Amino acid sequence: MEIVGLLGMLVVCSVEDLRKREMHLLVLLLFGIMGILLHMLYRSKSIYELLGGMLIGVILLVISILSDGKLGKGDGVLMIVTGTYLGFWNNLLLLWCATCMTGVFGLVVYFYKRRTDVELPFAPFVLLACLVGCAFQILR
Numbered sequence: 001m002e003i004v005g006l007l008g009m010l011v012v013c014s015v016e017d018l019r020k021r022e023m024h025l026l027v028l029l030l031f032g033i034m035g036i037l038l039h040m041l042y043r044s045k046s047i048y049e050l051l052g053g054m055l056i057g058v059i060l061l062v063i064s065i066l067s068d069g070k071l072g073k074g075d076g077v078l079m080i081v082t083g084t085y086l087g088f089w090n091n092l093l094l095l096w097c098a099t100c101m102t103g104v105f106g107l108v109v110y111f112y113k114r115r116t117d118v119e120l121p122f123a124p125f126v127l128l129a130c131l132v133g134c135a136f137q138i139l140r
Contacts, residue, residue, distance in 0.1 A: 013074075050087060057076050057081070057082070
């Protein structure tokens with residue numbers, strides 16, 4: 001049930017990120033509340049694992065603020081919410097995979113367009129990384 005909620009959120013956020021280059025905070029908040037409720041219902045992770053997963057997003061949010069928006073604040077909030085579903089290690093793995101996929105795509109864009117100032121939406125890569133993780137049953 002948790003993975004269905006997570007994938008649903010990532011699809012909604014990916015579409016918003018692709019279209020508008022932003023994610024609605026209300027959508028993320030609602031999915032975050034749902035993730036916490038699912039955690040309380042199923043208790044599949046410890047509270048420390050849950051808070052650790054959210055900490056990854058908090059660190060990204062701080063990086064976003066310190067870098068004057070080079071990394072979007074919505075991306076940090078997105079990773080906070082994914083942390084409520086996945087816990088620390090799986091959220092860290094998701095972030096790593098999504099970052100690698102974004103980097104590869106960024107290199108392709110660079111070599112194709114010879115531009116370094118292209119902004120890439122991050123949520124679709126998080127969705128792709130989550131789908132790959134589910135396909136290989138890496139994310140639990």
